[in-house]
Amino acid sequence: MNTYDPDTLLEFSANLIEAMGSPRENALIVARHLVEAQLAGHDSHGVIRLPQYHSHVREGKVKPGARVEIVRESPTTALLDGHYTWGQVTAMKAIELGIAKAEENGIAALSLRNCYHVGRVGVYPLAAAERGLIAQVHCNGHGVCRVAPWGGTEPRLATNPVAIAIPTRGEPLLVDITTSVVAEGKVRISRNANREIPDGWVLDSHGRPTTNPADLYEGGSLLPLGGREGHKGYGLSIIVDLLGGALSGAGCGTMTEKVGNGLFIQLTDPACFCEREEFLDHVERFTEYLKSSPLKEGVEEILLPGEPEQRAAALRREQGLEIDDGTWGQLLELAKGLGVEAPGDS
Amino acid sequence: MNTYDPDTLLEFSANLIEAMGSPRENALIVARHLVEAQLAGHDSHGVIRLPQYHSHVREGKVKPGARVEIVRESPTTALLDGHYTWGQVTAMKAIELGIAKAEENGIAALSLRNCYHVGRVGVYPLAAAERGLIAQVHCNGHGVCRVAPWGGTEPRLATNPVAIAIPTRGEPLLVDITTSVVAEGKVRISRNANREIPDGWVLDSHGRPTTNPADLYEGGSLLPLGGREGHKGYGLSIIVDLLGGALSGAGCGTMTEKVGNGLFIQLTDPACFCEREEFLDHVERFTEYLKSSPLKEGVEEILLPGEPEQRAAALRREQGLEIDDGTWGQLLELAKGLGVEAPGDS
Numbered sequence: 001m002n003t004y005d006p007d008t009l010l011e012f013s014a015n016l017i018e019a020m021g022s023p024r025e026n027a028l029i030v031a032r033h034l035v036e037a038q039l040a041g042h043d044s045h046g047v048i049r050l051p052q053y054h055s056h057v058r059e060g061k062v063k064p065g066a067r068v069e070i071v072r073e074s075p076t077t078a079l080l081d082g083h084y085t086w087g088q089v090t091a092m093k094a095i096e097l098g099i100a101k102a103e104e105n106g107i108a109a110l111s112l113r114n115c116y117h118v119g120r121v122g123v124y125p126l127a128a129a130e131r132g133l134i135a136q137v138h139c140n141g142h143g144v145c146r147v148a149p150w151g152g153t154e155p156r157l158a159t160n161p162v163a164i165a166i167p168t169r170g171e172p173l174l175v176d177i178t179t180s181v182v183a184e185g186k187v188r189i190s191r192n193a194n195r196e197i198p199d200g201w202v203l204d205s206h207g208r209p210t211t212n213p214a215d216l217y218e219g220g221s222l223l224p225l226g227g228r229e230g231h232k233g234y235g236l237s238i239i240v241d242l243l244g245g246a247l248s249g250a251g252c253g254t255m256t257e258k259v260g261n262g263l264f265i266q267l268t269d270p271a272c273f274c275e276r277e278e279f280l281d282h283v284e285r286f287t288e289y290l291k292s293s294p295l296k297e298g299v300e301e302i303l304l305p306g307e308p309e310q311r312a313a314a315l316r317r318e319q320g321l322e323i324d325d326g327t328w329g330q331l332l333e334l335a336k337g338l339g340v341e342a343p344g345d346s
Numbered sequence: 347m348n349t350y351d352p353d354t355l356l357e358f359s360a361n362l363i364e365a366m367g368s369p370r371e372n373a374l375i376v377a378r379h380l381v382e383a384q385l386a387g388h389d390s391h392g393v394i395r396l397p398q399y400h401s402h403v404r405e406g407k408v409k410p411g412a413r414v415e416i417v418r419e420s421p422t423t424a425l426l427d428g429h430y431t432w433g434q435v436t437a438m439k440a441i442e443l444g445i446a447k448a449e450e451n452g453i454a455a456l457s458l459r460n461c462y463h464v465g466r467v468g469v470y471p472l473a474a475a476e477r478g479l480i481a482q483v484h485c486n487g488h489g490v491c492r493v494a495p496w497g498g499t500e501p502r503l504a505t506n507p508v509a510i511a512i513p514t515r516g517e518p519l520l521v522d523i524t525t526s527v528v529a530e531g532k533v534r535i536s537r538n539a540n541r542e543i544p545d546g547w548v549l550d551s552h553g554r555p556t557t558n559p560a561d562l563y564e565g566g567s568l569l570p571l572g573g574r575e576g577h578k579g580y581g582l583s584i585i586v587d588l589l590g591g592a593l594s595g596a597g598c599g600t601m602t603e604k605v606g607n608g609l610f611i612q613l614t615d616p617a618c619f620c621e622r623e624e625f626l627d628h629v630e631r632f633t634e635y636l637k638s639s640p641l642k643e644g645v646e647e648i649l650l651p652g653e654p655e656q657r658a659a660a661l662r663r664e665q666g667l668e669i670d671d672g673t674w675g676q677l678l679e680l681a682k683g684l685g686v687e688a689p690g691d692s
Binding site: 156181198231234273283285293 | 527573575618619624641
């Protein structure tokens with residue numbers, strides 16, 4: 001395990017992505033996304049993804065040179081086709097277009113298709129909230145699914161996250177949650193570590209509760225958010241799938257074999273309804289009020305959505321990003337294959 | 347227990363509400379709402395509410411003669427002030443204004459304040475989905491709260507529902523859920539019936555799990571949606587509160603003493619992004635696909651969000667609405683006090 005400076009990692013990642021066939025500008029968008037996901041504590045969405053991204057380039061699942069197309073447009077709406085360039089490039093272009101529309105007309109809605117893996121979904125609403133806008137993103141996954149319909153046993157829905165950011169006077173509030181009980185990655189980590197998972201995460205292929213993570217990968221399914229009230233997570237998951245996949249034409253669940261994300265993005269300028277400062281006052285007073293509630297025994301502090309990631313980022317920006325030797329070895333090998341200089345080589 | 351014809355109940359309820367001081371037109375909106383909620387199986391949101399509504403009229407919490415004001419407006423947005431007329435009147439006016447804006451400009455967003463109890467929230471997105479629009483409603487409750495911040499013990503958030511409707515070729519899909527684990531009414535019913543509640547619904551005043559429903563009313567709190575992952579429901583609840591209460595200026599949680607709902611309504615015409623029939627095709631194929639999943643043992647059928655209510659309504663429309671003698675007696679007494687003729691009187 002070694003520790004790396006975020007800027008060094010950013011430069012290295014951008015060079016690798018550029019060498020895969022990306023224009024420099026887009027390579028920087030993807031590299032920044034990966035490093036920032038890792039700063040926020042989401043290592044699974046960080047530079048560890050680069051070898052997989054490279055495989056997908058070679059298999060033609062990503063087309064690093066493709067250009068994002070605006071298929072339909074109105075003053076407040078747009079449909080974008082990513083043509084399978086990097087998902088981060090498609091989604092950032094959509095957010096920037098949406099910000100311009102919402103700043104001009106108050107609200108905006110955008111739909112994205114043919115969009116490769118967008119990475120950490122929360123990044124996109126955050127980018128808009130940093131500009132003072134409220135942002136909601138419904139992101140379906142299509143092609144690979146882990147969640148069964150409520151009462152069923154066969155996975156037909158992805159973990160279908162929702163991410164919503166609200167501007168504050170400091171860092172935005174960010175709710176970034178899967179509509180499944182947990183992200184699939186958490187089950188995978190337990191399986192790789194040979195650890196049991198908590199009851200309530202997974203059903204086996206017969207629809208029986210199990211604490212063996214391997215059951216998920218042998219015809220089992222991940223449960224929707226809600227425990228006994230899982231019909232609520234199931235309902236939200238259907239909404240995400242239809243908003244992300246049906247509006248855009250990307251496709252829903254496993255009804256398409258193409259692997260990717262379909263997105264529906266909504267932006268709202270609070271100034272449509274009230275003075276901007278008045279809104280920020282409300283947010284500030286309400287969040288302080290929530291944090292000041294008496295605590296349960298054993299709880300040290302009430303956190304707001306997004307705070308754990310903000311704290312991780314502050315710490316990691318200072319202390320650097322840890323990367324295990326296995327992952328680092330893969331990155332060095334990738335660099336060698338692509339003719340890219342690794343940090344410390346010179 | 348007697349059974350009443352829905353049309354008779356509608357007429358009787360409208361006469362009662364008119365006698366409380368409402369213009370006939372508004373009395374019909376509220377009466378229709380109550381009868382339809384009851385048809386859909388939500389008896390707690392039905393005509394049982396009328397005696398409480400009447401008390402609130404006398405206390406000045408509702409102003410049946412007040413007119414809804416459009417405070418700010420743009421081609422795609424509006425802020426409405428209900429001035430504490432019936433919540434159903436305020437919300438229906440907002441939905442109708444929003445439908446006109448979305449039909450003209452593709453998308454619309456509306457914010458509502460000084461809005462008395464809106465009743466069953468799902469009714470509003472349904473009205474827009476029946477016109478072919480996607481509709482999302484975030485509805486905060488302010489003034490009375492039952493949900494504590496995640497890790498805290500003091501209720502500072504309401505059950506803050508989200509309701510989303512999507513048009514189909516038949517009846518719309520409808521997700522209409524509280525961001526708390528269940529609605530407060532379910533705990534109240536158990537308390538009144540002297541029944542235990544399931545683990546995972548309520549914490550007592552010390553933040554300890556309890557199955558005694560009375561604990562909720564002695565300083566306890568209702569848990570957010572999600573079970574072990576309740577931070578997700580907590581996050582969604584904050585979003586609902588800020589979208590419903592901060593944008594509109596209605597107020598968040600218990601930071602205001604005024605009891606009511608703050609709403610944020612978003613409408614989207616699918617035709618902004620694809621052909622209408624193409625969208626309906628997607629919805630039809632995907633929902634059929636979900637319903638055709640192999641079933642868990644003991645499950646007879648996979649349902650879509652909104653189907654249980656649709657089935658209840660079909661049955662009750664045919665068989666009539668059951669009303670217990672206690673409730674009916676209260677309604678007769680109310681009728682007598684207001685000088686309204688009761689069904690069967692003549």
